[in-house]
Amino acid sequence: MIVNGIDIDSIVPENELEEEIIEDLKAGRSKEVVTRCPPEPSGYWYIGHVKAWTINFETAKKFGGKTFLRMDDSNPVKEEGEFADSYMADLEWLGFKPYKFVYASEAYFDEIYNIAEKMIKNGDAYVCDLSAEEVSACRGTLTEPGKESPYRNRTPEENLKLFREMREGKYPDGSKTLRAKIDMSHPNINMRDPIMYKIARQSHYRVGNKWCIWPQYDFVHPMEDCLEGTTYSLCDKGFQDHRIVYEWFVEHGWGKKFAPKQREFSRLVIENVLTGKRHLKKLVNEGVVSGWDDPRFPTLVGVRRRGYTAKALKDFVKSVGWGSVIEVTVPYSALEYYVRNDLNQIATRAMVVLDPLKVVITNYNGDDEEILVENNPNCENLGTHTSKFGKIVYIEREDFSLNPPPKYNRLVEGGVVRLKGAYIIKCNKVIFKKNGEIDHLECEYFPETKSGNDTSGMKCKGTIHFVSENNFFEVTIREFKNLIKKEFINPAKSLAEGVNINEMLEPDSLTERKAYAENFLKNAKVEDKFQFIRKGYYCLDKDSTPDNYIFNSTISLKDSYKF
């Protein structure tokens, strides 16, 4: 069976939803797969959003369907245009292309208002004069049924008149609501006559003062889905209890044979990561971080600046799967695996010495010579770049030891080591400063050991990276630790338990240092990704200037050597 060019029979379902979609398609219950990405434009996206968007976009794509990007902007007090604008860029970065971009407030509110009138006429909705407190008091509790509103049995005519007057602005904010007439004693609290419209005079970022009544989520969301032709409304399991309401509104508000289905996936939580607009905003305002795109933040703009890739994020969320519980918590290392995995494929290798130790090659004379460094050993067609070797080079201080621990296969007194891409050298003498520190090393090199055509037969255990005195420039390196101390695995929970956020913050989550980078890196552009050989992955930060290249440490390489 072919749907939109996709052979449905060849699709291997990867979760229950996909099995259901195949059944629906085959049974003709839906003609294609339409999903939607419905952010409320009220804050930055986190890694968790990637899961929601990946599921919505990729499920549709798998079946040849389409996905709408719809601003779920029915609450004028929380929403701002700048967020809506940023989402297009975020989505593009993630590699998702919406079929269409709409603001629900502009595209659907008129029609949704008409649906409300229709429901009133059908006796499915009524205008209620109870105050917010009274509504709450009448809702009952988890174990006790609610009480019916005294306004519940107004006639459709009266309700319609009142509702129109609400829209015209005859009543003050909060004085009336439109409510669905469902069942005040329903065991599911969400079914106890949910609010459909509230009155609030508040300018909206898109529709200004066009409305003084605003539709509420339980009503507006399913109606938007219907109007858009959504076939599967995929949301997180926090909405599981609302499915029954969703279905009620689809039946009573839309009523057609076609019915979108709400299905829910687990929320994704990462250990040790703080989310929550309120908390992060505090850190921004107090200057704990540099902004919403601080590389330590779990926002999309943050991790992007840190050097994480869209592919890594998507592979990660896919590895976690659909989920069966409300919230799935995975260790940070699970994410890091995918970050390293992708970066390993795409990052250009370069040599950078973070903590330089000077080495004089006593038997080398003359000009520097060029050496070749592979851009990526896993991918030969990424080629090589030129670096240099000469009389004076710098190696990593920790790559030399006066008292080497067991199995230390770097440079020691009288020992040999290979300089990556160049020659094997032997340390003959250690020169000390007056204060006892090592000033520099005197080494000899073996001309016949040149990388690529080593004819010496010499063996050495280790290879270390280096830069030549005539081929480096000083750069700034920013290194990050998790913002939250390790012991706070679930920061949100700790916060809820009353732990002060300042107690949870890692004191030195950002450190800056200088490093010697090979000149090749002068070509770097903002966001370019590199692997500094034997150290880790880095990317050029947007704060860089021609005089000061700043590299963010994305993540270190794995290191199985234990001292």
Place this chain on the structure above:
RNA sequence: UGGGGUGUCGCCAAGUGGUAAGGCACACGAUUUUGAUUCGUGCAUCCGUAGGUUCAAAUCCUGCCACCCCAGCCA
């Protein structure tokens, strides 16, 4: 004491009556001019628990236990 969910290795997670996939993490080995990558090997006699049905159960039935979510005119 209501409703909605969930219980399979430290963390995710397949499994839908035929004798416990896979990934992360971890541990060893091999290869390696990155102690990276790659590649091997190991890692649940057992599926919350107690019974029952069956030749056969993580999968079916019954009871029990545990954990999560829900009482915004937020989404």
